[in-house]
Amino acid sequence: xxxxxxxxxxxxxxxxxxxxxxxxALAALAAPLIAPADPIYQDAAARLQAPSLAHPxxxxxxxxxxxxxxxxxxxxxxxxxxxxxFFPLVIGTVIGALAGFFxxxxxxxxxRLIDIILAFPFLVLMLSIIAILGxxxxxxxxxxxxxxxxxxxxxxxxxxxxxxxxxxAVAAVSLGFSRSRVLFRHLLPxxxxxxxxxxxxxxxxxxxxxxxxxxxxxxxxxxxxxxxIMVAEGQAxxxxxxxxxxxxxxxxxxxxxxxxxxxxxxxxxxxxHE
Amino acid sequence: MSTPTPGxxxxxxxxxxxxxxxxxxxxxxxxxxxxxxxxxxxxxxxxESGSGKSLFCRSLVQLLPSRAxxxxxxxxxxxxxxxxxxSEADMGALRGAKIGMIFxxxxxxxxxxxxxxxxxxxxxMFHRKLGRKAAKAEAIAIMTQVGFTDPARQFASYPxxxxxxxxxxxxxxxxxxxxxxxxxxxxxxxxxDVTIQAQILKLLMDLRDQRGLSIILITHDLGVVxxxxxxxxxxxxxxxxxxxxxxxxxxxxxxPYTQALIASHPSMDEAAPTEPPAPPAPPxxxxxxxxxxxxRYPVSGGLFGRRRSFSAVAGVSLRIMPxxxxxxxxESGSGKSTLARAMLGLAPIxxxxxSFDGDSLRLKRDATLAKMRRQAAMVxxxxxxxxxxxxxxxxxxxxxxxxxxxxxxxxIPARVEELLRLVELDPGLAGRRPRQLSGGQCQRAGIxxxxxxxxxxxxxxxxxxxxDVTIQAQIxxxxxxxxxTMDLTLxxxxxxxxxxxxxxxxxxxxxxxxxxxxxxxAEVFEHPREAYTAxxxxxxxxxxxxxxLHAPPAGAxxx
Numbered sequence: 001x002x003x004x005x006x007x008x009x010x011x012x013x014x015x016x017x018x019x020x021x022x023x024x025a026l027a028a029l030a031a032p033l034i035a036p037a038d039p040i041y042q043d044a045a046a047r048l049q050a051p052s053l054a055h056p057x058x059x060x061x062x063x064x065x066x067x068x069x070x071x072x073x074x075x076x077x078x079x080x081x082x083x084x085x086f087f088p089l090v091i092g093t094v095i096g097a098l099a100g101f102f103x104x105x106x107x108x109x110x111x112r113l114i115d116i117i118l119a120f121p122f123l124v125l126m127l128s129i130i131a132i133l134g135x136x137x138x139x140x141x142x143x144x145x146x147x148x149x150x151x152x153x154x155x156x157x158x159x160x161x162x163x164x165x166x167x168x169a170v171a172a173v174s175l176g177f178s179r180s181r182v183l184f185r186h187l188l189p190x191x192x193x194x195x196x197x198x199x200x201x202x203x204x205x206x207x208x209x210x211x212x213x214x215x216x217x218x219x220x221x222x223x224x225x226x227x228x229i230m231v232a233e234g235q236a237x238x239x240x241x242x243x244x245x246x247x248x249x250x251x252x253x254x255x256x257x258x259x260x261x262x263x264x265x266x267x268x269x270x271x272x273h274e
Numbered sequence: 275m276s277t278p279t280p281g282x283x284x285x286x287x288x289x290x291x292x293x294x295x296x297x298x299x300x301x302x303x304x305x306x307x308x309x310x311x312x313x314x315x316x317x318x319x320x321x322e323s324g325s326g327k328s329l330f331c332r333s334l335v336q337l338l339p340s341r342a343x344x345x346x347x348x349x350x351x352x353x354x355x356x357x358x359x360x361s362e363a364d365m366g367a368l369r370g371a372k373i374g375m376i377f378x379x380x381x382x383x384x385x386x387x388x389x390x391x392x393x394x395x396x397x398x399m400f401h402r403k404l405g406r407k408a409a410k411a412e413a414i415a416i417m418t419q420v421g422f423t424d425p426a427r428q429f430a431s432y433p434x435x436x437x438x439x440x441x442x443x444x445x446x447x448x449x450x451x452x453x454x455x456x457x458x459x460x461x462x463x464x465x466x467d468v469t470i471q472a473q474i475l476k477l478l479m480d481l482r483d484q485r486g487l488s489i490i491l492i493t494h495d496l497g498v499v500x501x502x503x504x505x506x507x508x509x510x511x512x513x514x515x516x517x518x519x520x521x522x523x524x525x526x527x528x529x530p531y532t533q534a535l536i537a538s539h540p541s542m543d544e545a546a547p548t549e550p551p552a553p554p555a556p557p558x559x560x561x562x563x564x565x566x567x568x569x570r571y572p573v574s575g576g577l578f579g580r581r582r583s584f585s586a587v588a589g590v591s592l593r594i595m596p597x598x599x600x601x602x603x604x605e606s607g608s609g610k611s612t613l614a615r616a617m618l619g620l621a622p623i624x625x626x627x628x629s630f631d632g633d634s635l636r637l638k639r640d641a642t643l644a645k646m647r648r649q650a651a652m653v654x655x656x657x658x659x660x661x662x663x664x665x666x667x668x669x670x671x672x673x674x675x676x677x678x679x680x681x682x683x684x685x686i687p688a689r690v691e692e693l694l695r696l697v698e699l700d701p702g703l704a705g706r707r708p709r710q711l712s713g714g715q716c717q718r719a720g721i722x723x724x725x726x727x728x729x730x731x732x733x734x735x736x737x738x739x740x741x742d743v744t745i746q747a748q749i750x751x752x753x754x755x756x757x758x759t760m761d762l763t764l765x766x767x768x769x770x771x772x773x774x775x776x777x778x779x780x781x782x783x784x785x786x787x788x789x790x791x792x793x794x795x796a797e798v799f800e801h802p803r804e805a806y807t808a809x810x811x812x813x814x815x816x817x818x819x820x821x822x823l824h825a826p827p828a829g830a831x832x833x
Contacts, residue, residue: 167659171654175723177673
């Protein structure tokens with residue numbers, strides 16, 4: 001498809017969101033260049049130091065530089081957000097499209113499966129799957145893919161159900177197009193806008209649950225720098241050294257904020273919620 | 275019909291200007307429009323979509339549809355006050371109380387979860403400070419006046435329990451509740467069937483006579499104006515091009531645009547330019563043969579309810595010969611669209627047979643469908659919704675050509691260009707997407723897509739209903755030329771009888787899923803045999819004001 005670029009005034013929300021996420025992505029890519037210290041180097045002489053010129057965000061109970069740990073942590077957390085959204089999005093889109101398009105038995109079976117998954121609380125199901133697979137990032141991604149696709153499937157299915165009766169879909173059938181052509185070339189491109197918007201807010205949820213799971217000791221293992229672990233580790237020292245918890249916590253909030261701004265702007269541009 | 279009282283007009287608009295502020299600066303949507311409305315007068319505001327006629331009325335009550343719009347000049351004086359400079363609070367008191375509004379789509383302007391009677395009483399309690407009991411009594415009185423047959427019971431009904439025509443009556447009742455001086459009716463009958471339209475128009479005229487109400491009637495249908503209005507104002511591209519008493523204006527239009535508008539009105543009066551009947555051809559096999567077709571949809575009666583079904587098409591038999599042009603007319607719900615879809619294998623057949631070129635769709639479904647997909651095509655009602663918004667027109671056409679495989683791949687771009695020329699579209703538009711085109715252009719693209727199949731049969735389902743009158747006339751002309759120059763069989767479905775009369779040789783009248791009458795167009799329209807057909811024809815608003823509208827009594831046809 002050739003998209004003639006329309007001169008359109010830039011959406012300020014989109015620009016701001018992209019700037020925030022882009023900043024974190026840049027930090028993650030250039031971590032070895034910009035981080036002032038090694039994120040796992042323990043300096044016994046500099047424990048629990050408050051923010052200063054030498055350590056802008058202070059140091060933790062092992063004397064590690066918090067700023068460096070946050071910069072390196074961006075690598076892990078961004079990866080979690082992207083992979084944790086990508087697989088559910090793809091799986092959910094395919095399953096939802098098939099259920100909506102074919103209807104009948106296919107639809108009934110897939111929808112009951114979704115009901116079963118939704119019957120469990122999200123985190124409980126995630127934790128059980130990770131507990132079975134063993135702690136670690138790859139278990140987290142697998143659990144996310146197994147559980148997270150249901151919302152995408154329901155979104156796409158609802159869209160396809162509406163669109164398959166639209167005149168252009170009927171027209172496509174009446175012109176002798178094959179089922180897969182009608183579904184993948186005509187219906188799917190017109191139904192993904194809502195999911196793309198949702199996947200931005202979903203990235204926020206993934207980020208938070210990733211942090212929560214690391215916090216519970218089932219995700220990223222120490223001493224790897226990850227914001228969720230950093231929050232967990234700092235908790236014990238909250239009364240003496242607030243900076244250990246505050247800065248990684250703020251990073252999570254900012255990145256989440258960036259994603260949700262992109263989601264909002266996309267929704268506006270694509271006319272999902274007019 | 276009463277004549278407008280001479281003297282000072284009730285509402286006097288001078289030099290009303292509305293602009294839209296965009297990225298490229300200001301653009302005028304209404305430029306210096308001046309109009310008067312007398313007491314008890316019905317003023318028809320005519321123009322195509324985008325001409326600014328709705329905007330004009332909305333700016334009178336300060337209900338502009340977007341914040342990018344602003345009134346930048348002019349006055350609208352009513353009872354010594356300039357409406358345009360009223361504060362929001364003063365305007366709030368005036369809206370509804372002095373100026374009532376009704377809209378095209380009554381279902382989207384009535385609150386679906388509020389009883390109809392309460393919606394009428396609400397205005398009475400707010401503006402006229404009536405108590406609950408008094409408001410209810412008054413609301414029932416108003417409902418009686420607008421033609422509810424059992425207002426005491428219908429007071430407690432919800433909007434979805436009513437038909438479109440009754441909902442429009444409810445809207446009118448809501449608007450009348452506060453006894454306004456002016457009623458603004460924005461395309462009040464466009465979404466309604468022709469017989470219901472006639473009833474609503476009759477009601478508006480009665481209300482004018484009884485209450486001395488002044489009405490601004492916005493419409494694109496010159497027939498409606500000719501039948502109901504005292505004066506006509508024609509708008510185009512934000513400007514008032516012409517206004518005057520209706521007889522003068524219709525008989526002697528001054529502005530070329532008004533002349534074009536009148537010329538493109540498909541009046542029933544004008545004899546259809548049908549060619550002399552073709553010499554009797556040797557008996558041929560019908561291209562499409564429908565035999566006692568039933569299409570039923572299940573209506574679920576709840577978990578334990580009995581399974582019932584609704585017959586959209588109930589026993590239709592029809593033969594269509596190659597080269598014929600057949601019109602199918604009927605009101606909404608008559609089953610004409612379902613019939614069209616069933617003909618092309620797009621709706622399930624419950625009973626009966628559909629045969630295409632001798633092959634039955636029920637006996638040899640796959641083979642017949644395969645054949646049909648390569649020899650028949652459909653044109654749809656909504657020009658935007660029938661094209662994939664993500665593909666350019668060129669891509670849409672090229673895809674059809676590729677899938678059908680009748681044209682060599684290398685020749686596809688040339689064929690796309692040829693198709694666009696065939697439907698009189700500039701081939702330069704091939705790179706545009708549907709949203710960058712007008713409704714008429716989109717419909718042409720939809721026809722080009724149908725022609726890409728090189729069909730023997732085209733089924734056009736209400737394909738001009740969503741278009742402006744002048745565009746309608748162009749599309750109908752296009753069809754006529756295509757049928758004349760190509761070996762095409764056309765099934766043209768419409769609720770507009772006048773258009774069918776212009777285009778088709780044979781007409782089929784449907785009602786409640788059955789064919790009530792069929793025959794040569796000229797004959798059916800001149801001498802309808804069935805009362806239903808006669809009522810349909812009589813309800814069409816003629817552009818000649820001296821051929822009065824004949825409104826069938828409410829409920830007579832829907833029984």
